Amino acid sequence: MNRLSPSFSADFDDVNQEIVLTGRMRPRSPDEMRGVTDLVRRSLDGSSATVYVNVKRLTHMNMTAFRCLANVLAGACAENPGRMIVIVTSSVITWSAPLFKTLAADQPNLSVEIYDSAFYPGQTFVEDESFIPILRTQTKMTWRHEREILPRHGLREGLTVADICCGIGDFATLIKRHFNPARLVALDHSRKSLEYARRVAADFGLNSIEYTYGDASQMLLADNQFDFVTCRHSLQIFNRPDILLRELYRICKPGGRVYITNEKNSHCLGEPHSETIRWTYEQVARLFSHFDMDVEMGPKSRRLLNDAGFDAIQVESFMVTNLDGDPRDFADVIEAWENVYAGQMAVRRGDPPDFIRRFRQGFRDHVLAALHPKGYAGWPIWAASGRKPY
Template sequence: MIAEKMTQAFQWTYNENDQEFSLHGSLRPQRADELSNCISALEQSVSNVSGMFYVNVRRLVRMNNVAFHALGCKILDLVRTRTDLKVHVTTSSVVGWATRKFAVLETMSDKITVSEYDNEFYPGQSFVEDSAFIHVLRTQTKLTWRHEKDLLAKHGLKPGMQVADICCGIGDFAVLLQKEFAPDRLVALDHSRASLDYARRVASDFGVRGIDYVFGDAADMLLEDNQFDFVTCRHSLQVFDRPERILKELFRICKPGGRVYVTNEKNSHCLGEPRGESIQWTYTEVAKLWHHFDMDIEIGPKSRRLLIEGGFEDVSIGSFMVTNTDGNPQDFADVIESWKKLFADTMATQRGDDEAFKEKFAKGFDDHIFAALHPKGYAGWPIWVASGRKPL
């Protein structure tokens, strides 16, 4: 591994095992010769490489034309003089200009390829960012908050802390955190611009100030190390096909001694009576459906292992059951109705399921709604809560 800090704002690293040269921070030289050390490191890194060489600019937040010209010319020079070499540049849609700039290199050589990291990392992103799902997410938060506001305190959240809510979605949970716990600083980050726009409107409508809504990639955040006393990430590890990468970033931004708090589901444990058998069958199928799209809605009880393997200590885990008795049963029924539309219609159709299967699949959701609204019925949705402390 080669690693050298050029200025406080800019770094480069080389991972020999992955043949990947990564750039971090802000790259804004006045003259090309200011990059001579970096270019030399790039040349040294590639000298023993054959085949594919990776240039990673996902965490390069700024780059002026002087820097791009110097780096771009060097990459073109490498592929033109080395017949055995190809270069792949990885950008991030979080930094929108990066893909536009580096895509130019693809037009200049068929040995250079460019891709946006985010597009392939989030297999279920199009489902969870559906704007029609926003009102459902608010209802879900309303149902879980009555449990979580007490659990957050038990897991170590106190007023006056530096707090980050990662994968904040539509921002309603961050608003509740701000009102209930009055953090000294609250950063709410998400990868969906539409969700963040909605979050800002909600905060404004409710007169809530002090939340810094940030567009960012949860697996590669442009946030500095060791910033936050308490980091939350709710119902999100289950959406990513590599949750350990998210946890690595949560660990990185958490202060030593601080805690990371995650919530996730085990959907096959959703239950209801009457019509329990139909309900159980459908939610077992939900787990299989998510697996098809490389997501794991069964991850809840796995959270303890994931946190321990991620380097956390003093790991605490538990669960609570959201039910039709938590306030208005219609709220619970509305959430299930939205799940039916998303799972038994949109996702099942994309998987290629036939109409007979989708009809049976949808019936389990209808039966769960029946149980929720029945005067003698019971319907439950289990949530696992876990947190771990970053070692001092």
């Protein structure tokens, strides 16, 4: 990354022909924009077909910056009418598309697109509404453990808390009910999930949770705001967990803690049929890896938190099992995994029917282990937290 100032940056990816502008771009004078405009001009000069100007993570901008960019882009459009310039904005940042569309009005070879579905490449697999009951069951199963774990990582009543990648908001609701934070913000990039979360919170009379639609990799939340930041099962499905952790660190107060949970899918286990179960979950890890997700991340939590600058790191693991509550709940979750992993992801990867049949068998054996009167089925999770240094 070509860092041009502490608050904003510009970079050119010549493989994708993409100029990426990021951060808070509020310069006092055009001189402060020279690095950006030079990079944009050079990048455009070297490109002849379509060039993308990605402003999805440009969260703030003043008109000094906008005019500088507008002048460069208008000049480039006039010099090379055969080249298309596509400005890619985010639906999270409501001013971005209307403002950049004012440029498109005067330039036939410049267009604006609103884009948000690629923040988390794998997330589309679990955004289907039919997956919601399973997500709720998963949270119910993990909460039995996390309710005891969270205080050991510093959560207590009266803190300011953010739940990033909150999904359908069930974890935030539990936090509200059991830890009564002074303020609770819950962020996700799925509008459907947030609508559901707001509805559920209203049903429980929990009106003080602030739900916000946002990109966890470039949040609109200010620096140093929260005592306790949670991000559960999400770093592992983001292709750049370091970027997410940087943002979690940024919004956390000095002395506050960031709490993450991640899995190690290949360690899912069951008896009987331990071998077929083990094989299938090893394949799950490979399948996610194919889609740039790392569901083996759990034990890497200490390293990730350390590399992101946290200290006083704590790591522990727990095993969700069929003996926690109703075994049928666990079986339902495994069946949902089978539907998504074997029914959708493996198909999209192009796996042959024989593979998918064997792949499904491990899930079915896991269900059998969960429901068998003498069986045992487990799903291991790593909970870790780090303190942002003072």
